[in-house]
Structures are given as structure tokens and as C-alpha cells.
Amino acid sequence: MRLPSDSVESLLLSLAALALAAILFGAFVALQGLDPLAVYWTLYLGAFGTRFSIESTLTQAAPLLLTALCTLIPARVGLLVIGGEGAVVLGGLGAVLAGTALAGVPASLGTILTIAAGALAGGLWIAAAGALKHWRGVNETIATLLMNYIAIALLNHLITGPIRDFSQTLKAQSWSIPSSFMIGNIPGWSVHWGLVIGVIACAALHILLRHTTLGFSFDVLGGNRRAAQMAGLPIGRLLLLACFLGGAGAGMAGAIEVVAVHGAASESLVIGLGYTGILIAFLARQNALAVIAVALLLGGISASGGLLQRRFDMPHAATTVLQGLIFLCVLASSALAGRLKPRRSVA
């Protein structure tokens, strides 16, 4: 089992990595002739400064809570899966197909089934990569990254032909799901219910990973494959299940984008939610509860992107640069893991 001091150390390392990334990004914008402090102040205002920006941050964070799981859960069994972007697309497509097929079903049941279909599609998509890994030894990182491109090509194919809504002439998008299936906002907030679903998913996953036999089996497998084999754990099933659950998370994120925001599948599903999810999983150091905090932070960075663009005439990619720097610093900081732990006194 993990000692509490491990979590404290993880937190300290992540904070140190964030601070270093902030300094490096500050230097980067200073090189462009901008005032780093003014940039950070704007970033704060855009992310958490006003009620509107907080709402926008929460809306951005909602799908990220779920896409992070696509990397997090397989990581527990020792797989490095980065197929969240593709699973989001599959989830969105699954939701549209189910939603349009179920027209006429009572509203709340329809919503639940639509989201479940998205989760199923995303789950099977990543589970396929898990199966390839287990039975063919195909590297799961490269496979899932390739599958992202395949998923996007599939989306483009479907929304320009087979499931295209031809009444939409401005952009290619799929048929729309029945409007009664759309989920609304949390009362009093202009933030949709997807946020609540994401938080519940992370909390439930935390309990699953930390307090059940299944979670323990995942950790044994992730820690030492051979030990898992010796202990008679069903390795193939555990790998597939971890991949399925992770993919289901990202698939659900895609489905929620459909039922809460767009109402249909289009290129709007391909906005890097999966890639940001990878970063969140690493920054949270594969801890499901920490994902909630990190997703808020990254959601805030995304939410303030527009304000940064307008106020400083910065390219939109500024937030990608910042994300990349954070990622690099987090990885570099893992070199220090185990060094900060307080020495155990001999009792």
C-alpha cells in the first residue's frame, strides 16, 4: 500500500514542476517582449477571475476529467495509452448513432443510453489496443496514437457522407440527437451536468483503485507482471478491463460533448481533449482524486486562452507551449521521486 508520505511527495514534486514550467514559460513570453507578470495576471483573470471565467473553466474541465482516465487507468497496469483523442471521437460517434436510433425513448432513459453508447464505443476502441498488446505484443503507445488518426479519418468520412446532416451547409456535421436527450446546466450555473458526471467518475474510480480487490490486482500487475503471473491473476482480462475502463472514460467525454454542447458529431470533437488528458494523468501522478484538481488547473489554462489571444495578440498555441513545458517539467521532476521521503525511524 502507498504511504501518505508518497502523496505528499507527489504533491510537492508536481508543485515544483509547475513552478519551474511557469518560470520557463515566463522567460519564453519575456523573449517575445511581453511582460510575464501581466500575462500570468491575465491568465488568472481568464481562468478564475470572474464568475464567467470560473464557469468557463469548469466547462472546459468537465471533459478533461474523463479523458485523463484514458491514460490513468491503463497506466495502473503498466500500459502507456495515449489514445484519448480517438476514444473521444468514437464516443461522440457512438452517442450520435445511439441517440438518433433511440428517438422516441423517454428523455432521461435516452440520455443515459446515449452516454452509455459513447462510453461503450470508446471502451471497445481502447480495449482493442489492449488486446493487440496482450495477444500480439503490439506496442500500445504507438498503436493508440495511430488509432487517433484512424478515428479522425472515420469521423470525417461519416460526417461528410453516411451520417451527414445535409441541412447544415456551413460545416460538415452529423445528424443531431433528439433535443430532449440533451442535458442541461447545473441550476444557477451555466455549467453543464457533465462536470458532475466527471467528478463522480473520478471519485468512484479512486475508490475502485484504492479500496477494492480489482484495484489491488491492477497495482500488482502494474508493479510486477511476473508477480501477478505467479499469483495467478488473470493478466489478459485485467489488461483488457483497464483499457476498456480508460477508453470508456474518454468515450463518455465525447458523448457528453455531444449531449451537453454540440448535439451532433463534428470536427469540434477534435480539439485536443485527449492530449490534454494525457498531461493531466501524468501531472496527477496517476491518482484519480488529484485528477479533479489538475483538470481544473488545465481547464483554466484552456479557458483563458481566448483572453490571452485578445489582450496580448498571442497565438492560440501559447497554451499548447505552456502545456508542453509543464509536461516536460513533470517528467523531469519524477527523477527526484523517492528522494524527498522522510526517513523512516526504526521503531
Add this chain to the structure above:
Amino acid sequence: MTGGLDLGWWGVLLAIVAGAIRVSTPYLLVSLGETLTERSGRVNIGLEGTLVLGAMSAFATSYLTGSPWLGLLAAGLAGAALGLLHALICNLPRVNDIAVGIALFIFGIGLAFYLGKPFIEPRAPMLPGIPLGSFSTYPAIRSAFDVSPLFFIGIALAVALEWGIKNTRWGLILRMAGESADAARAIGRSVERIRTLATMAGGFLAGVGGGFLSLYYPGNWNEGLSSGQGLMAIALVIFARWSPMRCFYASLLFGGASAIGPAVQTVGITEGYYLFYAAPYVLTLALLIYSSSPNQALAGAPNELSISR
């Protein structure tokens, strides 16, 4: 249409052959670079980011200086810098090289889009081609066989690396770092230094591959310039079993597959062509499945490699 002359389905075949020659160059350069890096025992999965940053650096430098060759040099240097960053972080203890690659993938693309924004509109001087198709009067054939010198440089490099890795002192040291870090240390070589140099060289080649994209074909700079070639090249190295010459043959295959989508579109198929765009990715995945083996040990893989364990 192709210069008033409708070649029909022959046009598709011609486009695939031309694609095999033209589109293969970035695959070739990136996969040769990755082969070098992986033979030293490290994986740099972030070469897609390197490719895009290289493309931007080449285009911007060519635009600002007027020399596409300087642009290529800038692309290589930018790639080597990202390679150095990868190597320095991986030299730290307990850092996963695949994860660092993912981070560099995001960082490289972010940096390229950020710094490259002012260069999306203008035109920059392009690299010249060698007109091997001048025997023909058909414009389609002439343009199909207008070959970049980088293609031939790539072939020469593949031959040289194939020979060099097997037969030179440097090749032996490189292989030693990749096969057994302990053995390399035992004879007093710094494994970290070998891998750092190999990753920088790999980044240099991937950067030049990006320069080919922005300065030759398709020959412009925009955010959709690369469609995962840097990533596919990494899968291609596994298929080629870490052999530079086999990287060349595989690159031709991938180039041909990449040309199917656009080629099918030119013969008037307007529906479903997005599926053909998926062809190179599906092919890559299929080849990856084919060349992997269930007992998790890849034939010909360097022993120290994290993806082959």
C-alpha cells in the same frame, strides 16, 4: 485535372508511384533518424513534434534569408535541439523515454504553431527539384518525376548507415549502447553521451524531414502540414526491424499508401475518400501487428529498448 489530359485510373497508379517517390522522403529521413536513436537504446516517440518544428524553422528561415538550404540547416538544428532536450531529460534517473517523447510531441507542435503563426501567409523560396521526367511530354509524368535531391540524399544516407552501423567503430559503439549498456560502461564508454548524440542526430534528420515538407512537397507552411508522418515513421522503424535499408523500402511503401487518398479524389470519387486518407494509418497499424510477436520479443530489436520489453 492533369493538364488537359485525363489519365483516369492510370493517373491514380501514376500518382501512387509519384507519391512513393515524393511522399516517402520525410518518412525516410525521420525513420533513419529514429533508427539511429533506437539502435543506441532509446526511443524518441516525439519526432512528429520535431518534424513540425523543423518544417516551421525551415520555412521561416528560407523566407527570411531567401535560401532554402539555410532553411534546411535551421530545421536540422531545431530538430537536434529538441533531441538534446529529450536526451537530457532521459539521462535523469527513473524517467520514461516514451513519456518524454509524448511531452516533446506536444511541446514541439505548440512551439511550431506559436512561432510559425506569422509565416502562414507568405511564400518562401522553395528547394529545387531534379527534372527526371523531362523525357516525357505529358505534364503529369513530368511533375511526377520531378524528384527532390533530398530523396537521393536519403537513399545515400540509408546505404551509408546500413554499412556504417555494421562495419565502423562508431557503429559498434552505438550498437553496444543499444544492446548492453553494461558492456558499454565496462569498456569505459558513457552510455548517456552516446545516446544523447544519437538522439540529437535523430532529431536533426527528423527536422530536415520537416524542412522537406515545408520547402518541397507540399511546399508551404500551415498548421495542418504534417498528418502524422513523424509518428508513422516510428512505427515504420519497427516494421523495418531497425535496418536503414529496410527503412528505405518501407518508406516507399508508405509514400505510395499516403498518395492513395488525394489520387482517388482527382479521378472524381467524391464520396468516401476520407477512408482512403486513413490508408497509411491502417497500413501502419496492420504492419505493426504483423511485425510484432505475441511473446513480446521483437526480432532484431536493440536489447535496451523500452518498447521491445
